[in-house]
Amino acid sequence: MASETLRQRHREFNSTAVAPESQKPAGDGEKETELGNKTPGSKRSLTIAIAGVLALLGVTGYSFMRQPSGVPAVAVTTVAAPTETALQSVATKRGNAQKRLEGMTKVERRKEVNRLPIFTDDEVDAVLRANEKSWQAINGALRIDTDQVSSNEPIEDYLATGDIHGGSRYMVGVFDGHAGFMCAEQLAARMQPMIDAALQEIEGINKTISAPLSDAVVRLQRDVGRGWDTVPMALTAAFMAMDNELVHASLAEYQRLADPSQMSRLLGPAVSGSCGLVALVDTDANEVVVANTGDSRALLGVRLANGTWKAVRLSQDHTAENQNELSRLAREHPGETVIRSGRILGGLMPTRAFGDSRYKWPIGVQRALFPQLLANGHKYATSPPDLLSPPYVTAHPVIVRHKLGKGDRFIVVASDGLYDQMADADVVQVVAQWYEARDPASGLVTKDKNAATHLIRAALSTDGNGNRRDEIIRYMLAIPPPVSRRYRDDISVAVITLNEAN
Numbered sequence: 001m002a003s004e005t006l007r008q009r010h011r012e013f014n015s016t017a018v019a020p021e022s023q024k025p026a027g028d029g030e031k032e033t034e035l036g037n038k039t040p041g042s043k044r045s046l047t048i049a050i051a052g053v054l055a056l057l058g059v060t061g062y063s064f065m066r067q068p069s070g071v072p073a074v075a076v077t078t079v080a081a082p083t084e085t086a087l088q089s090v091a092t093k094r095g096n097a098q099k100r101l102e103g104m105t106k107v108e109r110r111k112e113v114n115r116l117p118i119f120t121d122d123e124v125d126a127v128l129r130a131n132e133k134s135w136q137a138i139n140g141a142l143r144i145d146t147d148q149v150s151s152n153e154p155i156e157d158y159l160a161t162g163d164i165h166g167g168s169r170y171m172v173g174v175f176d177g178h179a180g181f182m183c184a185e186q187l188a189a190r191m192q193p194m195i196d197a198a199l200q201e202i203e204g205i206n207k208t209i210s211a212p213l214s215d216a217v218v219r220l221q222r223d224v225g226r227g228w229d230t231v232p233m234a235l236t237a238a239f240m241a242m243d244n245e246l247v248h249a250s251l252a253e254y255q256r257l258a259d260p261s262q263m264s265r266l267l268g269p270a271v272s273g274s275c276g277l278v279a280l281v282d283t284d285a286n287e288v289v290v291a292n293t294g295d296s297r298a299l300l301g302v303r304l305a306n307g308t309w310k311a312v313r314l315s316q317d318h319t320a321e322n323q324n325e326l327s328r329l330a331r332e333h334p335g336e337t338v339i340r341s342g343r344i345l346g347g348l349m350p351t352r353a354f355g356d357s358r359y360k361w362p363i364g365v366q367r368a369l370f371p372q373l374l375a376n377g378h379k380y381a382t383s384p385p386d387l388l389s390p391p392y393v394t395a396h397p398v399i400v401r402h403k404l405g406k407g408d409r410f411i412v413v414a415s416d417g418l419y420d421q422m423a424d425a426d427v428v429q430v431v432a433q434w435y436e437a438r439d440p441a442s443g444l445v446t447k448d449k450n451a452a453t454h455l456i457r458a459a460l461s462t463d464g465n466g467n468r469r470d471e472i473i474r475y476m477l478a479i480p481p482p483v484s485r486r487y488r489d490d491i492s493v494a495v496i497t498l499n500e501a502n
């Protein structure tokens with residue numbers, strides 16, 4: 001498994017869990033289109049990806065230390081790792097399917113996809129469970145379940161979880177990359193330490209942090225005043241500083257070094273892009289603060305007094321469907337038609353994002369650098385048409401703060417790959433049923449010991465009419481990358497179970 005493409009998709013910091021490494025299959029970057037040149041994604045074989053999945057066998061499993069007190073009764077069970085046989089037959093079937101679809105026109109492919117052998121239940125389980133994890137945080141006050149299923153190859157979604165300064169704060173972040181994985185990878189690796197440092201800076205504990213972070217904190221304190229609470233300010237400062245480091249500080253460093261061999265390392269994250277959402281739960285303050293840039297989404301599952309469930313959004317999507325975003329763009333770029341075909345300058349779906357320097361760097365910088373970047377294989381290093389007044393895209397997050405109440409039972413944090421398949425109310429209902437199924441008297445059954453896996457299984461089993469059938473996921477998962485990207489996106493899910501005593 002000594003492959004440079006194997007990356008850690010899920011970063012955990014100071015948590016009580018295993019931290020496996022892997023990557024998985026799939027395709028055709030759709031969040032950022034290459035204008036006028038919409039080629040299918042790489043035709044790389046699955047061998048490397050599956051090596052990653054197999055490598056996981058040694059570390060996969062259920063890491064669950066202790067039953068959290070007051071959490072809805074969840075059995076502590078060990079789930080068998082996916083059998084090697086099932087993972088191998090997944091690799092073989094996908095490899096064969098890729099060969100069959102290669103070189104076909106779009107129309108031919110659509111027909112052929114319907115003739116591919118679908119997966120068995122064992123193969124479905126192997127794919128769904130290869131990345132699932134579960135653990136406790138904040139001394140058992142929280143339970144975290146995560147899972148990821150890829151469509152892009154390599155996957156462009158990352159999760160990052162970990163303790164945050166203060167003793168009772170825990171963060172769960174999802175970073176949904178586009179136009180490559182490099183930006184999302186950096187965010188997953190650096191966001192938790194950045195938030196940690198921002199909080200300490202604001203609380204006056206440590207002043208020895210990076211210049212972009214100090215700048216962001218100073219600017220926020222000046223602009224918004226010291227009355228702004230520490231956690232929202234720290235999250236905002238960390239998001240702004242991260243983007244500043246990835247897009248501007250790295251550019252300055254590259255220009256200073258004038259060393260072409262450093263191009264990909266320093267500028268690669270800037271020419272790809274990523275959405276980012278961080279939910280920070282504070283079990284002492286009994287609150288959750290969500291910072292969001294892009295179109296990932298956080299949902300709160302609320303159990304009402306009469307036993308029914310309600311979904312409450314803890315973030316707003318930043319897309320062309322968001323009226324606030326349309327107003328902001330019109331205000332910042334008077335006289336320009338920024339949104340075309342529902343995308344920023346016809347290319348980018350989210351209206352806020354990290355990286356994406358083609359919508360941020362000054363025109364002169366783009367002209368000077370993009371030809372070399374293109375020549376080095378960065379295929380998104382091209383200026384969008386009608387680029388008049390960058391920046392068009394910001395990483396500035398919108399903050400939602402929520403005091404946790406009696407009925408607030410869980411938070412779902414997920415990339416848009418989940419919400420493409422399911423409505424908010426359905427997501428909350430499915431997770432609620434996963435809890436209820438633990439009570440034998442409920443008469444409900446679940447195949448999964450992990451709430452996130454259960455949710456992804458439901459998402460990929462749902463047909464266009466909201467009905468769920470096993471055949472649908474057996475079909476959906478059998479479609480190989482890169483064609484799979486036309487049917488489903490990378491899906492990353494974290495379910496945070498809140499203490500029932502809240």
Ligand SMILES: *[C@@H]1O[C@H](CO)[C@@H](O)[C@H](O)[C@H]1NC(C)=O
Binds near residue numbers: 205206207208209
């Ligand atoms: C302050 O930050 C520096 C560098 O990150 C670290 O080495 C040091 O331990 C920190 N000091 C405190 C008091 O946290």
Ligand SMILES: *[C@@H]1O[C@H](CO)[C@@H](O)[C@H](O)[C@H]1NC(C)=O
Binds near residue numbers: 304305306307308
């Ligand atoms: C439960 O309560 C909510 C809010 O109070 C209400 O909207 C809903 O109709 C009730 N459902 C049932 C089945 O009683």
